Each structure stands twice: as structure tokens, then as C-alpha cells.
Amino acid sequence: MKLETFTYTKDAGWSVDALPALDSANTLVLVFGASNFLDATAPVDELIRHYPQSQVMGCSTAGEIFGTQVQDDSLSVAVMQFERTRVAAASTHVSSVKDSYQAGELIASQLKAPDLVAVFVLSNGTTINGSELVRALNDQFGGQVVVTGGLAGDGDRFERTWVINDGQVTQDSVAAVGLYGEHIEVRHGSKGGWDVFGPQRLVTRSEANVLYELDGRPALDLYKEYLGDLVSGLPSSALLFPLALSEDRLAQKTIVRTILGVDEDAHSLTFAGDIPIGYYAQLMKANFDRLIDGASEAALMAGASTAPNGPILSVAISCVGRRLVLNERTEEELEATLEALPAGVHQIGFYSYGEISPYASGTCDLHNQTMTLTTLRER
Amino acid sequence: MHKILWRQLRRLQLDEKSPPKMKEWEAFLSTIEQAYRQADQDRYLLERSLAISSKETQELYDQEQQRIKEALRVSEGKYRSLFENAIDSIFIIDVETRRIMDVNQVAADRLGYTREELLSMGIDSIYPREELERTDDIIHRLLETGYLTFERTHVRKDGSTMLVEVSSIIMEQDGRRVYQSIARDITQRKITELELQRLANYDSLTGVANRALFLDRISHAIELAHRNQSVLAILFLDLDGFKAINDAFGHEQGDALLQLIAKRIQSCLRRSDTVARLGGDEFGILLEGIRDPDETVGIVQKLIDAISEPFNFQNAEAFITASVGISVYPVHGSEPETLIQNADWAMYASKAEGKNNFRFYVAAMKARALERLELGNQLRYALERNEISAFYQPQVECETGALVGVEALARWYHPQLGILLPDRFVGLAEEMGMIVTLSDWMLKTACAEVKRWLDMGLPPLRLAINLSDRDLKQGDLVARVKAALEFSQLPAHLLELELSENTIFQDFKQARQTLTQLKDLGVRLAIDDFGVGYSTLSHLAEFPFDTLKIDRHFAAQIVNSPGHLAIVSGIVTIARKLGMEVFAEGVEHESQLELYRQAGCHQIQGELFSKALPPHEMLALVKAGAVAPRVDFK
Structure with a gap:
């Protein structure tokens, strides 16, 4: 070669x-x-x-x-x-x-x-x-x-x-x-190399790779709360908090999902892969x-x-x-x-x-x- | 140098040893600012995330605490509600001290204490003194298994007791080991159980044992007798003619009589003996500890005598007798069922031999009874298979030896047993309710036969036919006789119906009415088997008999017994005075003939002249006009 x-x-x-x-x-x-x-x-x-x-x-x-x-x-x-x-x-x-x-x-x-x-x-x-x-x-x-x-x-x-x-x-x-x-x-x-933090949240509303609600609350609101001043940097600033998805609370295997976009009107987030209803999602943060x-x-x-x-x-x-x-x-x-x-x-x-x-x-x-x-x- | 600074310098192609030019300096500052900003932003995000997620976590924790508290409250409330509203008594008892830690109102009410009193007591206070040791054992087993169900007696404050079923379980309460006991009052259930047991083992009508308990008692008695090498007797007692009483008075009265009889049986026995009702009017009696057969005989005779005593019943006296069969262990069997069955066969034999008596079982009884059963089955079809035939025995004039009549007698051409005489099957026919059919057949057949001879121009002969008491009781006897006469066209005065004296005097009133009606038809009536039954001479005058037939029993006696001869002479004299013809049966010897002739008998029947003959032989005799003269008539 x-x-x-x-x-x-x-x-x-x-x-x-x-x-x-x-x-x-x-x-x-x-x-x-x-x-x-x-x-x-x-x-x-x-x-x-x-x-x-x-x-x-x-x-x-x-x-x-x-x-x-x-x-x-x-x-x-x-x-x-x-x-x-x-x-x-x-x-x-x-x-x-x-x-x-x-x-x-x-x-x-x-x-x-x-x-x-x-x-x-x-x-x-x-x-x-x-x-x-x-x-x-x-x-x-x-x-x-x-x-x-x-x-x-x-x-x-x-x-x-x-x-x-x-x-x-x-x-x-x-x-x-x-x-x-x-x-x-x-x-x-x-x-990867990311740490999960905060509580596990149930995916209560989603369609394919579009996430609407976690624990019955708009997912975008959650992200905005965590981002604080960085909310103006959406959607890319949401990349700072990927989601760890698992099938149930105690599952060993988790999949990491990155945000591709946000929809302010629908209060939704679009991810690079599916976010199935009934899965548990947990925020992740970087550890350099x-x-x-x-x-x-x-x-x-x-x-x-x-x-x-x-x-x-x-x-x-x-x-x-x-x-x-x-x-x-x-x-x-x-x-x-x-x-x-x-x-x-x-x-x-x-x-x-x-x-x-x-x-x-x-x-x-x-x-x-x-x-x-x-x-x-x-x- | 910090990695980031080193990388920033490299990217701008700056040398760490010499300061940059103005344009590069600006770019350099920009990248440094960028790094600082990023660090700030990272810290901002980190701190914010930490604060928010801490808050969230705290909220979740608080919610969870609240939820647990609420769940606990609900759970405690549910438990309290179950505890207070339970239909059973509930106790919480300290394992170490055995003090009652908690108790519900139900328990207090049942025991007659207040809750406060119970809470100051130890659990042992509600147990009978003699059962205190059981508590140690129960707690020991409870600690081993964690759960236990048992029955105990609780003592109320007033000293009375109740039986309880207890479920206990080990629990923790405020760091102490306790057990919870749920106690259910089962006193009533126990009573019901005993009642059910009684129902299952005793006859509901008479209160004596039923067959199941009887079998059980016999089993146990056999075991005991086997061990002690002793003997026991099984009595099978059947009432004679109970069905007639039931028919006459109705089932309710029949039942009442059965109750009296059961009491009377019990009164004849020892407490250790068992009386059982085995069927409608059948009783079984188990006599244990028998020393010799005489002792059994004594008891059985006492039983039979006691039952035959009149019962004060329905403001009147009722009479009934019993037939008893006896089987003895181990001689007549070693199984309860066999012993009962054999006693039954013996009872059957006792009945067949005259009732109001007892018989010990012997092996032949069973065979005989079975043969009788078999014969009965065959008899059912004998008529339709033309196996029954009418034979005729000649009746002759005493003085002249002239043939004056015939008695029709049934014969059964049994395919295996040959020709059977009436004593083998008439009794059976009566038991099976076939006697009326048989009588009818005889009436029609014999009437037709004798009419045939008449039609042949032969001199008229009188035809005698036996009727049973069943024939007489059956209301339509008169119609049946009339029908037979009409069917055969035999002149009525040629038919003589024979009835035994016992038959007539059982129901005096009805018999007289029926006989009068028969007499009105123009037929003759004869009283049969006279001299051995219960009738009194005075009755003779009250019935329209034409003929009196002296029982064959006298024929054997008159030759050697002047007393019998005297009786015969008396009977003949009275009969003649009453206008009756006198007839002697069973005459076999010339000496008998002579004596009867001297006594004044009109006619004679017996083997001395001829046995009963089949129709064609009888016809030949009739044609000859006389019996073959085996004796000289004067």
C-alpha cells in the first residue's frame, strides 16, 4: 500500500x-x-x-x-x-x-x-x-x-x-x-469519556429522534435552565450536555445521544439518533x-x-x-x-x-x- | 509551559524566546482571551450544573421522603384498620416477657376483659393452668419456623373456655421481638364437626348407628376378638310384615313404629353392644364378648319376645314380630361384610321357616336362598313359556267310590328340575306378587278343561280350585271368577273354590262379604285344611260354605290316635248339621278310608285312589266313569 x-x-x-x-x-x-x-x-x-x-x-x-x-x-x-x-x-x-x-x-x-x-x-x-x-x-x-x-x-x-x-x-x-x-x-x-450527572429522567414524549418531554416537562426548558447564560448559543451549546439513554433505570448498557438542533416553537430537541419513549435519559457533562x-x-x-x-x-x-x-x-x-x-x-x-x-x-x-x-x- | 499556551504559540508560529510583532501579538492576545473565556465558561457551566442538579436531587429526595412517609402512614392506617376491624382476636405478644403488647377490642370482648386489663397481663393468663407448658413449645417452634398454626383453649375472665385456632407470626416491633397471634373462635365449628360426624355415622330416623359405623364397629370388634381369641355375634333382624303396617298406616306412622322398635331393641342389650339400622325395617346388632352360643340364644330370644310384645301405638295396640339371623365370628366369616351377609341369609331362612324366630347361619342357607332367588327369576317367565300346567286329582264318593269331582293342581315343568309341585313355587309366587296371575290362569284353564269334558257328553264333574289369601284380598276376586266362568261357559255350580281357614279369619268382615258375593254367582265354597288353623267352630255357621275339607294331617293321625278320630267325628257331625258336605284329604291307606267312612265323610281324595294326573290321563279316567277300583266299595 x-x-x-x-x-x-x-x-x-x-x-x-x-x-x-x-x-x-x-x-x-x-x-x-x-x-x-x-x-x-x-x-x-x-x-x-x-x-x-x-x-x-x-x-x-x-x-x-x-x-x-x-x-x-x-x-x-x-x-x-x-x-x-x-x-x-x-x-x-x-x-x-x-x-x-x-x-x-x-x-x-x-x-x-x-x-x-x-x-x-x-x-x-x-x-x-x-x-x-x-x-x-x-x-x-x-x-x-x-x-x-x-x-x-x-x-x-x-x-x-x-x-x-x-x-x-x-x-x-x-x-x-x-x-x-x-x-x-x-x-x-x-x-467517550463523559460523566452522567443528576437524576435519571423518563422519556415521556418523543417521535423518532425528536425529544419533546422528559418526566412530563418540556425537554428544551430543562436544557435552557442548565445552560443559563449560554442559552443564546443554542443549538450548539446544547452539545455540552449530551444524553445517556438506557432501557431501564438499572441498565448497564447506555447509548449517548448528541443534539443536532432545537425547535423553539415545539419546545423540542432533535438528536442524532432515536430517543424512544419509556427509556431513561440522564444528562452528561464533560470531564476533560x-x-x-x-x-x-x-x-x-x-x-x-x-x-x-x-x-x-x-x-x-x-x-x-x-x-x-x-x-x-x-x-x-x-x-x-x-x-x-x-x-x-x-x-x-x-x-x-x-x-x-x-x-x-x-x-x-x-x-x-x-x-x-x-x-x-x-x- | 502550559500545553494550551504552547499549542497557541505553535499555531501562530511564534517563538517562545522572542516577543511577537504587533499583528501577531493581537492574534496571540485573542487566543489567550479565548482560552480564559472558555475557562470561565467551563467553570460557569460546571457550577451552574452542580447547583441545579443538587437542587433537583434534593427535591427528588424530599419527594421520596414524603412518599415513603405517606406510604408508611397509609400502611400503618391499613394495618390499624385490619387490626381493629378484624373478626378474629389479635394479640401482639413480647417473645421474652410474654406480655400482651397490643390487643384488639374483639379479643377483649371475647375474653370478657377490658383492653387495659389485657395490656397489663401476660398471655399465659388466658390459658388453662394445665396447658401452660405448651406455650414454651409453641414459642420455640415459632422462633424456628417464623410461622405457626395451632389450636388452643382460651379461658375467659369468668372461667369459661373457648376453643380457638391460632395463626402466629414472628415480627419486630420497636426493636423487640414479638409475635402476632390471630385467634379464631372455633367452638361452634367443632360442634358442627361433631354434628356432621354424627350425621355421617348415625341413622337420622332412629338415632342408632348406620351401616358405615356398624361396619367400622365390627372391624374394631374383630380386631379385638382376634387378639383376645374371643367370639362375637352379628344379628340380622328383619321385621315380619312391616310393609303391611306401612301400607295400612302410612309411612309416617311406620317411621314412628321403627323408632319405638329401635328403642326396644336397645333396651334388651348391653351398652357395649351396637345397634344399627341397615335398611327400611332391617336392624343389625353386634354382640361383643360372647362366651358361648347359649348366651347369644338368650339375648336373641329376649329380643324376639320383646318385639312381639304389643306396641301402644296410635291409641291402639300394634303387633309385629321379627325374624333374626345370626352369624358368629370367626366361625361364619372374618370380614364385616361377610358376617352381615351371612346373618342376612340366616334371617332369610328363619323367615322362610315360619317367621318370628331365629336361625344361626349354616352354609346351606345361602345355597338354598340363592336357589330360591334363581327359581323366582325363572318363575317370572314360566307362564309365558307354557311351563305351568294344570293337573287333576280325582275326588270320589266315600260310599260308592264313584268319581264326583277333580281338584285342579298346578305343576311346573321346570326345564332343569323336572316337574315341580306347588309347595316349591306357590310361596315364591306369593312373595313375588305373581299368585293372582297364577290363580287366574288356573281358573281359566281348569274351567275350560272341565267344560270340554262336559261338552264331550261325559257326566258332569265338580272342579275344585285353591285360592290364596292374596286372591281373597284382591278386591276384584268376584269379577275374576265371573270372567273365568263366562270365558269357559262352565256352569257355576260345578266350580268349588277352596279357601284355607287362616285366609278367611284374618279379615273376617271382608272375607264374609266377598264369599257372599261369590256364593251369589252360584259357585260352591269349600273351607280347606280345616282343623289345624285358628278358626273356631262357631265361625263355620257364619260363612256360606258348602264343603268342609279336613286337613290331610288328620289322615295320618286317625289310625293310631283315638283323640284325632274323635275330633274328626265331631267335625263331621257339626258340618253335617250345618248342611255341609265333608271331605277328607290325603287318604293313602284303606284303613284311613274305612275310618273316614265310619265317621261319615262324604267324599275322599288321596293317593289311595289316584295321584294328580295330567289332563289326558284324567280324561281317560273320566271316560271310564270311575276310579280303578283298588278297594271294594260296599
Whole structure:
């Protein structure tokens, strides 16, 4: 495998003199960029043109990760030319949130093959129900294929995102790439690092991923009370308090849900995944040290099984909520992941509206507020 | 250097060793301000979150406390309500001191104390003195299991007692170990249980044991007798003719009589003996500790005599007798049912042999009784299978030996037993209520036969037919005789109906009326078996008899007994004076014939001339016009 990573900024242009000449049918190009490239697609188009035979995948972000740094208004790019690994892409438009499950089915059916090892999926971050998308992928692959990825971001604005669909920068797509054969090694790790606090509250009114009431009280009012002066920063300030969901009061397994938007008129909050009625919700708050430790643990989980004898790419997808909380300390978690990974690993990635990775059980889930790492290398 | 400061310098590409230029300085300050702001904001959010969630948690805690308090209050109220409104007595008792810690009003009311009094007492105060030790045992077991149900006696303040069923449970109260006892007064229930037991074991009419208890008592007696190598007797007592009393007086009076009889039976026995009612008019008696059979005989005779004493009943005297069968353990069986059954067979035999008597069981009784039962079943179908036939025995003139009549006698051609004589089945037919049918058949058949002979131009013969007391009692006898005469067209004066003296004198009034009506039909009437029954000579004058038949018993006696001969002479003289013909039965020897002739008898019947013959043989005899002369008539 040959691997090159580089960046693009408006002021400095490409960080390399020339785009690496690694175009082939076995080449995968990953590109993560600011949402305002929607208005100026030229650099993205240039990449797509330069790698005509390759599979070019990418999406918008709430911050582009390159090495240990996080940037805005840039492109982070990785070009991988595999020697013995087949690469195939699939994509579809999702015109309505209701079509989320169907989109997952369609993509999975396009990629399915006996030697399919891993799927990396990128979805638009606004017109999608991530939980449904992931459910469809699980139903299709039955836990036999490693599925990782994330939902595209739009800074802290939650307005418009983009995904590359068949060479086009689009707002409403889901795209995925399949990696085939015995030579590709895909590992993954995912960790949070948030603490629950305050009482458990019963979800008394919700519809899919829209939460209306907790314990019979408007959920938005609760958030406003906790945010105090920061209420003006809604919806992004609500990211400071993700929700831990559990099926009953004593359940060990909890799912973390991040807020995607608020509706002042309906007093509701929209989350990145479902909030079922009858579940118990508990507010979470950041603990800086734990967030950074979490990133480090995710990296250890995704690290190579044996000493590497070739290049490794680490794709870091971290939650926008973490960036908001960590703020000036954001890069500490990127340093932590690289420190925990073998020396010489290339890292790119993005701050997202949702992370996708499997549990230990093998079935995949949509996470929020985690650092999710996917490492790729060829044996 | 702080990590954040180091990263900020790096991002602005500043050197920590040399101060930045003005433009970079502004950017640097901006990032530092940003960091400070973030720190402030973090602290603000943290403090606010802490304050709000603390408040929320406190509220939840307060709510929960309130809820628990309320729940406790409700629960306490419910308990108090149950405690006070329970229909049972409830006590809370300290395990160590056994003092009554709490008690409800029901308990106080039941025991006749005030609550205050009970609360100053120990629980042992309400137990009988002799049961105090049980409390130790009960508390010991209660502490082991935590729960216990038992029965105890409670003593009221006035010293009276009640039986209670207690459920106790160990509890904690104010840090002390106590037990709660719920006591239910079961005195009434016990009485009911005893009453139920009585109902289950005793005959409701007479108050003596029922069959179930009788069997149980016999079982126990057998066990005891087996151990002591002793003997016991089972008596099966059946009243003779009780059905007639029931029919005559009605069931209610019948029941009243049964009660008197049960009392009389009991009065003849020892307390240790058991009397049981086994059926309508059947009683079972168990005699224990019997030393020899004579002792049993003594008791049984006493019983039979006592029952035959008149009962003052319905302002009149009622008479009844009993037949008793006896079986003895271990000779006649070792199972209660067998012993009762065998006593029953013996009773049956006693009845068959004349009633108002007793019999010990012997094995043959059962066989005989069973045979009789079997025969009875077969008799039911004998008529329709044409197994019954009429035979005819000639009756001859004493002086001339001329054939003057025939007596029709029933014969049963039994498919297995051959020809059976009436003494084998007429009694059975009476018991089975078939005698009337049988008599009717005989009447019609014999009348028709004799008329046939008449129609053949043969000299007229008189036809004698026996009637039973049942025939006489059945109201339509006159109509039945009339029907037979009409059916056969036999002249009425040729038919002679024979009735035994016992039959007639049982119901004097009705008998006379019926006989008069029969006489009006033109038939002849004969009094049968005369001389052995209860009738008095004076009765003879009151009935319209044409013929008097001297009982066959005299035929055997007159030869050797001058007394009997004298009686026969007297009877003949009186009968002749009353205008009756005199007839001697059972004549087998010439000497008998001679004596009867000398006494003045008109006619004779017996084997000396001919036994009873089937119709065709009798016809031959009739055609011959006379009995084969085995004797010389003068």
C-alpha cells in the first residue's frame, strides 16, 4: 500500500507541490472539508479529476483533522493505493429522513460480496436518521463485516452538509466504500469519556429522534435552565450536555445521544439518533481528562495487531460536541490518539455529527460524543 | 509551559524566546482571551450544573421522603384498620416477657376483659393452668419456623373456655421481638364437626348407628376378638310384615313404629353392644364378648319376645314380630361384610321357616336362598313359556267310590328340575306378587278343561280350585271368577273354590262379604285344611260354605290316635248339621278310608285312589266313569 496525506487551504493552496500520482482502480481517496466548499467546489473537483480511476470519498465537517491539528476552512486528504485489495464504491441520494433505512439497504446490496471485509460509510448529517441507516447495514451484513464511518458536519451551525456522490459534491447523499480480500486489515476503536450527572429522567414524549418531554416537562426548558447564560448559543451549546439513554433505570448498557438542533416553537430537541419513549435519559457533562483518556483508549483498540511493516492510515472521527467542550484543548485528544498508535501512522479525519462503529458484539451502532478511530493497512 | 499556551504559540508560529510583532501579538492576545473565556465558561457551566442538579436531587429526595412517609402512614392506617376491624382476636405478644403488647377490642370482648386489663397481663393468663407448658413449645417452634398454626383453649375472665385456632407470626416491633397471634373462635365449628360426624355415622330416623359405623364397629370388634381369641355375634333382624303396617298406616306412622322398635331393641342389650339400622325395617346388632352360643340364644330370644310384645301405638295396640339371623365370628366369616351377609341369609331362612324366630347361619342357607332367588327369576317367565300346567286329582264318593269331582293342581315343568309341585313355587309366587296371575290362569284353564269334558257328553264333574289369601284380598276376586266362568261357559255350580281357614279369619268382615258375593254367582265354597288353623267352630255357621275339607294331617293321625278320630267325628257331625258336605284329604291307606267312612265323610281324595294326573290321563279316567277300583266299595 502506498499512502500520501496532505491539506488544502484557501490561502496556502495544496500542501504538496503536486497531487501524488497514485491513481488506479485500487486507489481510495478520502477528503474531509469545511461545509462552505459547497459554494466553491473547485479544489474538490480538481481532486476528483486528478484521480479518475480511483474511488474518491468525502464529506463536510465540524473541523478537519490532520495529524494532531484541527483546522477550519480546509481540506484534509489521504490517498491510498492498495496493492492487493479491491476497492468498490456505492452511493445514493436520501431525499427524506424516512428513507434512511432504505438507503442503508441499497448501499449494502451494492457492496455485498463474499470477500467483503470492511465498509467505510459517510452520510450527510442533516437529512438522515443515523440509527435507521445503521440498522439497515446491520440487517444486511449481520455483523460479518466491519462497518465504520460518520455523519458529515457543518461546524457548529447544523444547517448544510455535503457528501461526494459519484464524483459530485451533493447535500443529500450517503456514500460508502467496500474493501475486499484477505490482505486488508481494518481495525477500529471508539470511546467517550463523559460523566452522567443528576437524576435519571423518563422519556415521556418523543417521535423518532425528536425529544419533546422528559418526566412530563418540556425537554428544551430543562436544557435552557442548565445552560443559563449560554442559552443564546443554542443549538450548539446544547452539545455540552449530551444524553445517556438506557432501557431501564438499572441498565448497564447506555447509548449517548448528541443534539443536532432545537425547535423553539415545539419546545423540542432533535438528536442524532432515536430517543424512544419509556427509556431513561440522564444528562452528561464533560470531564476533560476523561475525554482525552477516552481518545487514547480508542486508539489502543484500533492499533495494529502486529508490528507494522508498511504505512498505516488512521481515520479519526470525533464528535462535534467534544470539540465544543475541549475548545482550546481539542488537539490534546488528537495528540493522545497518535501517541497511542504505532509511530509513523498518518492521521486524518473530522469532527462529525455522529460516529459509526461496531460494539464488541460485532453489530454496529451510531454513537455520539465519541472518538472513533478506523485504522487501515495492507498486510 | 502550559500545553494550551504552547499549542497557541505553535499555531501562530511564534517563538517562545522572542516577543511577537504587533499583528501577531493581537492574534496571540485573542487566543489567550479565548482560552480564559472558555475557562470561565467551563467553570460557569460546571457550577451552574452542580447547583441545579443538587437542587433537583434534593427535591427528588424530599419527594421520596414524603412518599415513603405517606406510604408508611397509609400502611400503618391499613394495618390499624385490619387490626381493629378484624373478626378474629389479635394479640401482639413480647417473645421474652410474654406480655400482651397490643390487643384488639374483639379479643377483649371475647375474653370478657377490658383492653387495659389485657395490656397489663401476660398471655399465659388466658390459658388453662394445665396447658401452660405448651406455650414454651409453641414459642420455640415459632422462633424456628417464623410461622405457626395451632389450636388452643382460651379461658375467659369468668372461667369459661373457648376453643380457638391460632395463626402466629414472628415480627419486630420497636426493636423487640414479638409475635402476632390471630385467634379464631372455633367452638361452634367443632360442634358442627361433631354434628356432621354424627350425621355421617348415625341413622337420622332412629338415632342408632348406620351401616358405615356398624361396619367400622365390627372391624374394631374383630380386631379385638382376634387378639383376645374371643367370639362375637352379628344379628340380622328383619321385621315380619312391616310393609303391611306401612301400607295400612302410612309411612309416617311406620317411621314412628321403627323408632319405638329401635328403642326396644336397645333396651334388651348391653351398652357395649351396637345397634344399627341397615335398611327400611332391617336392624343389625353386634354382640361383643360372647362366651358361648347359649348366651347369644338368650339375648336373641329376649329380643324376639320383646318385639312381639304389643306396641301402644296410635291409641291402639300394634303387633309385629321379627325374624333374626345370626352369624358368629370367626366361625361364619372374618370380614364385616361377610358376617352381615351371612346373618342376612340366616334371617332369610328363619323367615322362610315360619317367621318370628331365629336361625344361626349354616352354609346351606345361602345355597338354598340363592336357589330360591334363581327359581323366582325363572318363575317370572314360566307362564309365558307354557311351563305351568294344570293337573287333576280325582275326588270320589266315600260310599260308592264313584268319581264326583277333580281338584285342579298346578305343576311346573321346570326345564332343569323336572316337574315341580306347588309347595316349591306357590310361596315364591306369593312373595313375588305373581299368585293372582297364577290363580287366574288356573281358573281359566281348569274351567275350560272341565267344560270340554262336559261338552264331550261325559257326566258332569265338580272342579275344585285353591285360592290364596292374596286372591281373597284382591278386591276384584268376584269379577275374576265371573270372567273365568263366562270365558269357559262352565256352569257355576260345578266350580268349588277352596279357601284355607287362616285366609278367611284374618279379615273376617271382608272375607264374609266377598264369599257372599261369590256364593251369589252360584259357585260352591269349600273351607280347606280345616282343623289345624285358628278358626273356631262357631265361625263355620257364619260363612256360606258348602264343603268342609279336613286337613290331610288328620289322615295320618286317625289310625293310631283315638283323640284325632274323635275330633274328626265331631267335625263331621257339626258340618253335617250345618248342611255341609265333608271331605277328607290325603287318604293313602284303606284303613284311613274305612275310618273316614265310619265317621261319615262324604267324599275322599288321596293317593289311595289316584295321584294328580295330567289332563289326558284324567280324561281317560273320566271316560271310564270311575276310579280303578283298588278297594271294594260296599
